[in-house]
Amino acid sequence: MKNKLRVGVFKLSSCDGCQAIFLDLPSLWEHLDFRYWFLGKSENKLEPIDIAFVEGSVSTQEEAEFIKEVREKARLLVTIGACATSGGIQALRNFGSLEEFSSVYPKPEFIKVLKRSTPISEHVKVDYEIYGCPINPHILENFVKALLHSRRPEIPSYPxxxxxxxxxxxxxxxxxxxxxxxxxxxxxxxxxxxxxxxxxxxxxxxxxxxxxxxxxxxxxxxxxxxxxxxxxxxxxxxxxxxxxxxxxxxxx
Ligand code: SF4
Ligand code: SF4
Structure with missing residues (x-):
């Protein structure tokens, strides 16, 4: 465990598609000590970590509070995917009325969400953003390897x-x-x-x-x-x- 990066993979409003990319990258597993990752393990504890990878947008009050707790525990916070980085498909409701979108559910009165679904950066400081829906495994792999070698990670930003x-x-x-x-x-x-x-x-x-x-x-x-x-x-x-x-x- 000594040289491993302590990481957490957190999910807010999302489909799991981005965090599932970690399952596709066995070459990283020996370098990462997953302290928190509900998709990958059954025992999870929110404790100080080196990197928090966050998937999903903030859509509920619980998520708005949880992301602040995650930020306090993490040395670096990295958003993974379009949901976490710009709000995702669920943020399309920000351009209309919540009532209109809720009406597609048989019991809209059960839906308790914030007025808008928002990217993580609207709530806490974000250190790196990895885009994509889902993210590209090679970009995630290169990102983690750069941190393991104390290099500055490079995420494509060109067109x-x-x-x-x-x-x-x-x-x-x-x-x-x-x-x-x-x-x-x-x-x-x-x-x-x-x-x-x-x-x-x-x-x-x-x-x-x-x-x-x-x-x-x-x-x-x-x-x-x-x-x-x-x-x-x-x-x-x-x-x-x-x-x-x-x-x-x-x-x-
Ligand atoms: S070209 Fe790439 S970025 Fe554009 S829609 Fe297709 S997969 Fe997505
Ligand atoms: S960005 Fe796409 S693949 Fe990733 S969690 Fe959101 S909807 Fe799923």
Whole structure:
């Protein structure tokens, strides 16, 4: 245990898809001492740890209190996935009324949630953010290995278009006029969708310096309606500070 990093993997409102990535990375297990991880072990105690990996957004009062307790125990706090980093799909309700969304449940009176579903950074200090829905195992592996070797972790922040170029893909926007969020989305998936002729719909969140306004203008120039532009941004990262402007400004 001596040289292992003491870690906790915590889940708030989410689907478990991001924390499940740890199960896919046996090469890390010998270096990590999981002190808290409900998906992976039965005995869990909230105690001082080196790294808290947090999946999920804050949707309930209990979660808002719990994340503060986690922050107090952790030397570093790392959000994993779109839910934790920008609110996830569940944050789409922030653009409408809670009553409207609750009405799909047979007994909406049983639902006790906060008015908005929010990213972890709105509640506590976050040291690193790993985007994706789910996150890419290689990025998580490189991140942990960097910390194990006392290196500064590198998380891609450049646009997805870079990955398309590296794969030699034909640009789906230029060649086929297929709407694609690649120019404003963070690399990390290996340009999966454009590699099979589809546009990116943004599950890796906004890249650094994303010029969303310019891309929206381009979409409008190729004849997309404002509603279709908004729909394209209505994704797991819609509530990120960079993308939410489109939903707030462009809805007619
Ligand atoms: S980011 Fe996606 S895969 Fe990860 S917990 Fe949220 S919904 Fe699941
Ligand atoms: S939607 Fe975009 S970020 Fe997500 S897998 Fe497809 S290309 Fe990658």
């Amino acid at each position: 997805l278009c870079m990955e398309c170029k590296l794969r030699g893909n034909i640009c789906v926007m230029d060649a086929y006029r297929i709407p694609c969020l690649g120019p404003v989305v963070r690399a990390g998936c290996g340009a999966l969708c454009p590699s099979v002729g589809r546009g990116c719909y943004g599950c890796f969140g906004p890249c650094k310096g994303a010029n969303v306004e310019s891309l929206v203008n381009w979409f409008e120039q190729i004849g997309m309606s404002k509603r279709d532009v908004v729909r394209l941004f209505e994704n797991e990262n819609a509530y990120s500070e960079t993308f939410r402007k489109v939903l707030e400004e462009k809805v007619e």
